[in-house]
Amino acid sequence: xxxxxxxxxxxxxxxxxxxxxxxxxxxxxxxxxxxxxxxxxxxxxxxxxxxxxxxxxxxxxxxxxxxxxxxxxxxxxxxxxxxxxxxxxxxxxxxxxxxxxxxxxxxxxxxxxxxxxxxxxxxxxxxxxxxxxxxxxxxxxxxxxxxxxxxxxxxxxxxxxxxxxxxxxxxxxxxxxxxxxxxxxxxxxxxxxxxxxxx
Amino acid sequence: xxxxxxxxxxxxxxxxxxxxxxxxxxxxxxxxxxxxxxxxxxxxxxxxxxxxxxxxxxxxxxxxxxxxxxxxxxxxxxxxxxxxxxxxxxxxxxxxxxxxxxxxxxxxxxxxxxxxxxxxxxxxxxxxxxxxxxxxxxxxxxxxxxxxxxxxxxxxxxxxxxxxxxxxxxxxxxxxxxxxxxxxxxxxxxxxxxxxxxx
Numbered sequence: 001x002x003x004x005x006x007x008x009x010x011x012x013x014x015x016x017x018x019x020x021x022x023x024x025x026x027x028x029x030x031x032x033x034x035x036x037x038x039x040x041x042x043x044x045x046x047x048x049x050x051x052x053x054x055x056x057x058x059x060x061x062x063x064x065x066x067x068x069x070x071x072x073x074x075x076x077x078x079x080x081x082x083x084x085x086x087x088x089x090x091x092x093x094x095x096x097x098x099x100x101x102x103x104x105x106x107x108x109x110x111x112x113x114x115x116x117x118x119x120x121x122x123x124x125x126x127x128x129x130x131x132x133x134x135x136x137x138x139x140x141x142x143x144x145x146x147x148x149x150x151x152x153x154x155x156x157x158x159x160x161x162x163x164x165x166x167x168x169x170x171x172x173x174x175x176x177x178x179x180x181x182x183x184x185x186x187x188x189x190x191x192x193x194x195x196x197x198x199x
Numbered sequence: 200x201x202x203x204x205x206x207x208x209x210x211x212x213x214x215x216x217x218x219x220x221x222x223x224x225x226x227x228x229x230x231x232x233x234x235x236x237x238x239x240x241x242x243x244x245x246x247x248x249x250x251x252x253x254x255x256x257x258x259x260x261x262x263x264x265x266x267x268x269x270x271x272x273x274x275x276x277x278x279x280x281x282x283x284x285x286x287x288x289x290x291x292x293x294x295x296x297x298x299x300x301x302x303x304x305x306x307x308x309x310x311x312x313x314x315x316x317x318x319x320x321x322x323x324x325x326x327x328x329x330x331x332x333x334x335x336x337x338x339x340x341x342x343x344x345x346x347x348x349x350x351x352x353x354x355x356x357x358x359x360x361x362x363x364x365x366x367x368x369x370x371x372x373x374x375x376x377x378x379x380x381x382x383x384x385x386x387x388x389x390x391x392x393x394x395x396x397x398x
Contacts, residue, residue, distance in 0.1 A: 001290050004263045005244060005251040012241040017229045023217050025287060028248075030216045032261070036249050042211040043245040045204060049227075050235050052204040062231070064203045088224060091200050 006032070058129070060105040060122050062087045070094075070103055077101045082139040083126065083155065085109050085148065089141065101139075104129065109147035110154060118154060126155075130162060137165040144171055205231070257328070259304040259321050261286045269293075269302055276300045281338040282325065282354065284308050284347065288340065300338075303328065308346035309353060317353060325354075329361055336364040343370055 001007060006028060014024035031039055055061070056068035063069070070076060070090070080101030084090055090103050106121040129135070140155055142148035156166050171189035173182055182190070200206060205227060213223035230238055254260065255267035262268070269275060269289070279300030283289055289302050305320040328334065339354055341347035355365050370388035372381055381389070 001294075002261060002286075003252075003268060005248040006261055008244045009248045012244050015237070015241075016226050018222050018225060019218075026217060027215050029285070029287060031245065031248060032252060038211075038214070039245055039249050042214075043242045045207045045211050046230065046238055046242040046245070049204040049208045049230060050238055053202075053231060062201060062205055069202060086228070087201075088228060095200075 055105075059103045060107060060125070061090050061103055075100075078132075078134045079136045080139065081126075081129065081135050081137075082141050084141045085143060085151075089143075093141065099139075101137075106142070106151065109142055109151040111147045121151070123155070123158070127158070130159060130164070135164060137167060140166065140168045144169070254304075258302045259306060259324070260289050260302055274299075277333045278335040279338065280325075280328065280334050280336075281340050283340050284342060284350075288342075292340065298338075300336075305341070305350065308341055308350040310346045320350070322354070322357070326357070329358060329363070334363060336366060339365065339367045343368070 002010065009031065010021075010024045010028045013019055013027050014021055016024075019027070052064055054063050054066075056063040056071055057066050058071045059068060061068040061070060063071075065072075077100055080099075081104050082093065082099055082101060083104045083106060084093065085106055085108055087105055090105065093099055093103075104122070104126050106123065106126075108116050108121055110116060110118060110121070130138070138155075138159060140152040142151045152168055156168075159166060170193055171186065172193055173179060173186065173190045179187070201209065208227045208230065209220075209223045212218055212226050213220055215223075218226070251263055253262050253265075255262040255270055256265050257270045258267060260267040260269060262270075264271075276299055279298075280303050281292065281298055281300060282303045282305060283292070284305055284307055286304055289304065292298055292302075303321070303325050305322065305325075307315050307320055309315060309317060309320070329337070337354075337358060339351040341350045351367055355367075358365060369392055370385065371392055372378065372385065372389045378386070
């Protein structure tokens with residue numbers, strides 16, 4: 001539809017997740033009218049990110065050196081490992097300031113329909129870390145959906161013989177939410193996981 | 200939240216129109232996991248587009264040389280100019296294959312709230328083109344919203360002394376639409392613009 005480079009740009013933008021043809025066109029025109037310095041910064045960081053960003057050799061979180069910021073932090077305990085699917089889950093948990101242990105990023109969840117089995121995830125590397133004997137608790141913080149639950153169950157069975165404490169994040173009502181709008185599975189989980197009030 | 204280049208990438212993506220913080224994060228992770236060749240192509244075209252893409256010296260449509268594809272096309276008439284707001288409107292009209300004249304891209308519409316007056320649009324350049332005397336009809340194809348209507352009215356008054364035919368695209372019911380779902384302004388326009396059926 002457009003000449004040369006404009007069409008190439010629209011095509012390349014349209015390949016990004018969540019960017020449809022209309023959005024791609026809108027972003028392309030924004031770029032055409034934008035300050036060249038802004039566009040150069042975006043082009044530069046795209047080139048830089050693939051070179052500079054690596055994955056932590058211990059936990060597979062995003063890192064800019066051999067180890068990520070969490071693994072390098074000597075104040076964080078080696079006795080608890082929190083297993084998550086993606087690096088963005090590490091960021092979400094770090095935001096809570098509730099966790100002072102280490103992470104292990106699986107790189108996804110078991111999903112047979114998409115061809116992701118245990119071998120495609122960093123489960124072997126997790127097993128190697130657990131063999132050190134330092135770890136006392138494994139928190140399974142995969143997503144509370146079908147794939148995440150399946151992955152958590154698989155891992156729980158796998159590490160059971162090692163005799164360490166295996167926990168899963170609590171399911172229940174979101175804080176600030178309305179009971180009447182909770183779906184029945186969440187409400188059911190909130191019931192079965194109810195706690196005694198210490199008053 | 201993230202280290203170095205990843206955060207820079209999320210920040211730069213978040214500046215694009217229609218890309219919020221969550222989308223920016225999702226696109227950034229997609230890029231981290233993508234084939235380096237794909238990412239290089241996107242970075243390259245971003246650099247290329249600002250150098251290669253210019254605006255046609257005659258009609259201000261997107262061009263890769265001094266003149267755009269439409270202005271270079273000798274088979275297209277010089278007697279009708281279709282005035283649009285943006286280059287993407289040219290593409291939309293070209294898709295209909297209904298128009299065989301030339302275009303004039305204003306670069307926007309009159310919008311006092313955003314500080315866009317007649318001087319910020321390519322109206323002076325349009326007047327210069329009309330002085331050639333070749334143009335017999337001016338089609339005002341600005342958007343059918345407040346700013347587009349205001350721009351069309353402004354242009355119609357401005358060119359009135361030149362005595363050429365000034366037309367506006369028909370407003371009415373979208374083809375394939377449902378009468379009951381049309382808003383009252385559109386339905387009103389469809390009534391006032393009703394045509395005799397030649398049967």
